[in-house]
Amino acid sequence: MQIGVPKEIKNHEYRVGLSPAGVKELVQDGHDIFIESTAGNGAGFGDQDYQKAGAVILDTAEQIFLQCELIVKVKEPLPSERILLQPHQTLFTYLHLAPDPDQTADLIQSGACCIAYETVVDHHGKLPLLAPMSEVAGRMSIQAGARCLEKSMQGRGVLLGGVPGVEPARVVIIGGGVVGQNAITVAVGMGAQVSVLDTSVDQLRRLDQQYGNRICTLYSSSQAIEDFVINADLVIGGVLLPGAAAPKLVSYELVGAMKAGAVIVDVAIDQGGCVATSKATTHDNPTFVVDDVVHYCVANMPGAVARTSTIALNNATLPYILELANKGSKRSLTENPQLREGVNICGGKVTHKPVADAQGLEYTPASVALKSI
Incomplete structure (x- = not known):
């Protein structure tokens, strides 16, 4: 799978979606990783650190979104990023949609499968990525x-x-x-x-x-x-x-x-x-x-301690990224009910009930919406 990591553009957000160590694990499993140039600088990871781990460096976020099937970020996509999302793509990041109707509307319009770190659960019902x-x-x-x-x-x-x-x-x-x-x-x-x-x-x-x-x-x-x-x-x-x-x-x-x-x-x-x-x-x-x-x-308080936060976050997200990459999004989300809890929007449908309830939108179970991708 082709996996892309754009540079975070939220105010003073210095974290990055994948560390070089995470990139190395994915490359060893046969995946192609594309990192936007300087995406890791704020966390102390230079472009050459990523190249050494096996990633390809691209110049712009537009190239990342155009090239990749799975987009891995930290914070919610801003409007300039949301317009780049395509229906065949999977977005894996923090979303916090309930109080953000503008973002919700844009992600519905994109048709992409949007998985929120903060609603993925483990076997005990806890929130391992939050x-x-x-x-x-x-x-x-x-x-x-x-x-x-x-x-x-x-x-x-x-x-x-x-x-x-x-x-x-x-x-x-x-x-x-x-x-x-x-x-x-x-x-x-x-x-x-x-x-x-x-x-x-x-x-x-x-x-x-x-x-x-x-x-x-x-x-x-x-x-x-x-x-x-x-x-x-x-x-x-x-x-x-x-x-x-x-x-x-x-x-x-x-x-x-x-x-x-x-x-x-x-x-x-x-x-x-x-x-x-x-x-x-x-x-x-x-x-x-x-x-x-x-x-x-x-x-985005943790963005101020970007290196600590990036490593801690990647320790938690990497197993899920590997599963999405190795099985493909549709299969992994269908087979893994804990990861499926993270699907907030899919194929133009709101698939997380608290988000739908907060904004007065129609709710569609993720298991149903996944059949359309």
Whole structure:
């Protein structure tokens, strides 16, 4: 199979869809890999690294899309990329379609088979391709929050871990999943007062067993969110409903009641955000202020640590890329129900129900849509 990796063009996105190590594995299986020139530079992989691994370097994204059957990316395709997609192609990348009707419409129009990393499941129902970037984003959320608490960033001027004689910052983490767990690790390590809210008592029990009295675990009721967010210095939004728009758990009124200079890091912003006042930002201009509360809502946080993120992501995606390449998209998606869960759009049909529900579109099961490709 001919597999193409275009350069990412989202603002300050430095990750790349395949590392040279991944290219080498695919080439050894007999596939032809085409990489857009300089696509890996931001992650520390030069064109000659890819050539050494057996890839062919092409000058433009247009050449990649024209040449290849399988397109492997990191972030959702932007409009200039979406118009290049063709009906016979398979796109494998993060999509986050639920809050993005424009992208959804363009991908429907393309006729391509579009597989979203974030909705592929494993045999246990977990999200193996979302997990590595959630790990990175969770850890980064505390770093970003600590920086935003500084006075020069319009924060409260609070040191996350405090010092002897001065209490540490109060960190409230909404969601005890992969993002939340990794945020807890860093926040506890930095000496913050950490409270985590989740609706799964089993997950709260696991966190309590792991951290003991170093954190406070709470069932995530509306009242608990209100009580703890109002008194927080830093709030981390780590809520996930796979493939669906994130629920708005922190209201406009609650943001207005927070301390002046408090910080919100909404890691759920890819799915629309779990804070009512959130809107997507970029690494160029990462923050904004609403009611004296600093919001950090960068939609591609892991792109800032591109080398770590690329390697971690490729470790997870490579087995699936190999399966798609070795069997062909139609056969692999037909035979593998876990990978088929990742199909969000296929042959002009919306094939992931949470996306269809979020946008009021007709839903077609992927197993049905695949028959047309």
